[in-house]
Amino acid sequence: MTAHINLSQAGVLAKSLAASVTLLEPVARFSLRTGAAGQAKLSAALGLTLPTKVGQRTQAGQTEVLCLGPDEWMLHTSESLAGTILQACESVYADAPHSLTEISDREVTVRIEGPKASELLTLGCPRDLDKLPVGEARRTVFDGATIILWRDAAETYRIDVWRSFAPHLISLLQTGCGELAAE
């Protein structure tokens, strides 16, 4: 059963001795796609280096960028800086053709932290999380839904999930939080 979850209200969704699940405040998100030729110019315009290896991320101020594929990046930034990102990319469009799509409302982000955060994720994620280094992120799957899994510390993760899948994913995490604490 999928519980009703209010996705417009950031805050703690589940908390136990094992882990806690928190819905984070909205951020501006962009999907950026470009070929090898335009990467340097876009990096300069954005004031950061676009990582080239899948899963690597770089941060400049409040803007965080993650390489999702050979020609695909995910940008997170504060909502107040969204306009700056749009302008910066537009200014180099002639020299560095690219596609920049705002997808801020497509996903929500939940933070998972606590002594058993990694174990909680094994509930739906088939990856070997020991091979996901701290400070990197991957697009992967959680119980059938595509997610982006950011590892911020050994036992601190963020999950970006499409809004429509979020109630399912969050209710699984809530159940898992309780079960792991009862062990």
Add this chain to the structure above:
Amino acid sequence: MLLIRCPYCEETLPEMEFTYAGEAHIVRPENPSDMSDEAWRDFLFIRSNVKGPHFERWRHSHGCARFFNAVRDTVSDRFLTTYKAGEPRPDLASLLSAAGQSESEK
């Protein structure tokens, strides 16, 4: 569960992140309207259906989202190799001998 190496991510990952996408190295004809019905039928539907090493396409759909090619033994489900889309077909004899060597080392 199969473990599949994505040549773009350069990681060996669980099958659940991937989608099978049929036989590889099937080139769409330049001018379909010039083809006979039989040749078009063969392009659309006739596949080699090998028992043994099979050249096939996969997509890392819950990952980098790229299509790539793989050589998988359809009997044992063993992956002999994976390689990027657009690269030429690897030499099967050397793949098989490499697989045989790693088998005897075990």
